[in-house]
Amino acid sequence: MKKINFILTIFILFIIYVYICCITGIPKNIVLLKGENLNFRKLYGINVTEVAKTSNNNLNVSNAEISLFGKVPVKNINITTIEDISVVPIGKVIGLRLYTNGVLIVGMSEIEDKNNILNKPYENSDIEEGDTILKINEKEIENIENLKDVVNNSNGNNLEMTLLRNGTVVTTSIKPIETEEKEYKLGLWVKDAATGVGTISFYEPISKSFAVLGHGITDSDTDSLINIDYGELVTSKIISLKKGEKENPGEIKGTIVNQQTIGQVSKNTQFGVYGTLNNLTALNIDTSKALKVALRDEIQEGEAKILCALDDSNVAKEYSVEIEKIYKENDYNNKSMLIRVTDEELLNKTGGIIRGLSGAPLIQNGKFVGAVTNVLVSNPEIGYAIFADLMIKEINVVD
Numbered sequence: 001m002k003k004i005n006f007i008l009t010i011f012i013l014f015i016i017y018v019y020i021c022c023i024t025g026i027p028k029n030i031v032l033l034k035g036e037n038l039n040f041r042k043l044y045g046i047n048v049t050e051v052a053k054t055s056n057n058n059l060n061v062s063n064a065e066i067s068l069f070g071k072v073p074v075k076n077i078n079i080t081t082i083e084d085i086s087v088v089p090i091g092k093v094i095g096l097r098l099y100t101n102g103v104l105i106v107g108m109s110e111i112e113d114k115n116n117i118l119n120k121p122y123e124n125s126d127i128e129e130g131d132t133i134l135k136i137n138e139k140e141i142e143n144i145e146n147l148k149d150v151v152n153n154s155n156g157n158n159l160e161m162t163l164l165r166n167g168t169v170v171t172t173s174i175k176p177i178e179t180e181e182k183e184y185k186l187g188l189w190v191k192d193a194a195t196g197v198g199t200i201s202f203y204e205p206i207s208k209s210f211a212v213l214g215h216g217i218t219d220s221d222t223d224s225l226i227n228i229d230y231g232e233l234v235t236s237k238i239i240s241l242k243k244g245e246k247e248n249p250g251e252i253k254g255t256i257v258n259q260q261t262i263g264q265v266s267k268n269t270q271f272g273v274y275g276t277l278n279n280l281t282a283l284n285i286d287t288s289k290a291l292k293v294a295l296r297d298e299i300q301e302g303e304a305k306i307l308c309a310l311d312d313s314n315v316a317k318e319y320s321v322e323i324e325k326i327y328k329e330n331d332y333n334n335k336s337m338l339i340r341v342t343d344e345e346l347l348n349k350t351g352g353i354i355r356g357l358s359g360a361p362l363i364q365n366g367k368f369v370g371a372v373t374n375v376l377v378s379n380p381e382i383g384y385a386i387f388a389d390l391m392i393k394e395i396n397v398v399d
Contacts, residue, residue, distance in 0.1 A: 019046075028075075031392075032080070047069070051076075059396065086292050087368050087388075088203045088287055088289055090307070092199065094200040095196070098228045100132060103190040104192070111179065116180070121177050125174045130224040131163040132163060132227050133147065136160065142229075151185065155184075156176055157175075160173050194219070198213045199309075199358060199360045200212050202361055203277055209277070213273050214271065214272045214334055214386040225269075225270065232265060233264065234259045238312045241253070244375070245351055250380065253356070262279035262282045272334075291368045293367065293392055295389060299370075304369065305319065305364070306363070306372060310350065321343065321362070324339065325337065339383055339385050341381050352379070352381035
């Protein structure tokens with residue numbers, strides 16, 4: 001009898017655990033395109049009931065209640081439905097200046113102290129490459145100069161450090177080392193800004209938003225997504241094009257020197273870089289050329305077009321590609337579709353997909369279906385593209 005009760009107790013606890021995991025896994029804020037259904041795992045007895053609804057431009061926002069058997073409320077969520085959405089595909093090379101929230105640790109090195117002895121001040125602290133320094137002794141660290149001032153004013157005393165690591169706040173302490181030059185150092189290599197060029201995917205007229213790249217900007221030293229405070233979208237000039245080959249990806253090289261700022265960056269996510277565009281004229285954006293955004297169920301294997309610019313005129317042209325595979329259930333990364341470049345002109349110029357083409361809009365049957373994101377290094381004719389709906393949701397999602 002005791003054994004049966006024990007097994008029954010374990011079974012009940014397991015069922016409770018499964019329900020808790022299911023409810024916890026339901027996002028607090030969900031964004032849908034019109035025609036999409038709620039796509040989260042629902043167990044028996046978990047009900048979703050709309051409590052209130054508001055409308056703003058093309059957005060309908062519903063406050064909904066998650067309950068057990070319609071009687072026990074367990075969670076409130078917001079569901080934003082985008083009723084009608086069109087974007088202007090652009091496909092031109094653009095520049096980005098990103099400034100971090102805090103300073104990013106990209107490396108560590110030994111420090112020679114005033115007695116010419118090598119030290120590792122970080123050795124016994126919980127500090128890792130890829131961490132972002134947010135605060136020292138409760139003082140916010142905004143840039144590298146700010147960090148240097150705080151460390152040099154420490155007189156070698158222990159510093160309490162607040163770090164951001166993979167979305168989690170971590171606290172630790174570190175003791176600066178005094179050098180022969182009477183400066184104090186931590187032995188940390190840091191950066192507070194990043195610049196680069198890529199392709200702007202689209203402009204969304206209602207929110208005045210833009211999307212670039214289709215993937216996030218990561219730090220080259222740590223391979224982690226850069227946690228930005230703010231950024232700028234700037235015009236760019238193409239200076240050279242390197243054709244891609246097997247195991248040797250090509251590249252569009254551009255410059256943002258002496259170029260103008262035309263927008264503000266607000267997000268750097270795994271699905272692209274986003275913000276608001278202030279100057280349509282600089283990119284010759286014609287809002288009358290807006291296209292409807294395709295649901296992923298509307299996307300088909302077969303012929304499509306990408307829009308991109310390849311010379312110093314920065315004029316975007318259409319080139320033929322083939323959508324070879326569609327991963328309809330993929331909501332987790334930017335590899336939604338496998339595409340192959342079939343256009344002879346593009347193949348002759350670039351060899352296929354090259355660095356700098358990330359963000360090139362993908363068009364099929366007169367609708368915006370996504371953007372180029374990655375190339376297969378083993379075969380530059382083949383690469384990946386992200387679904388349009390993932391990009392649109394990034395504009396409207398509430399963090």
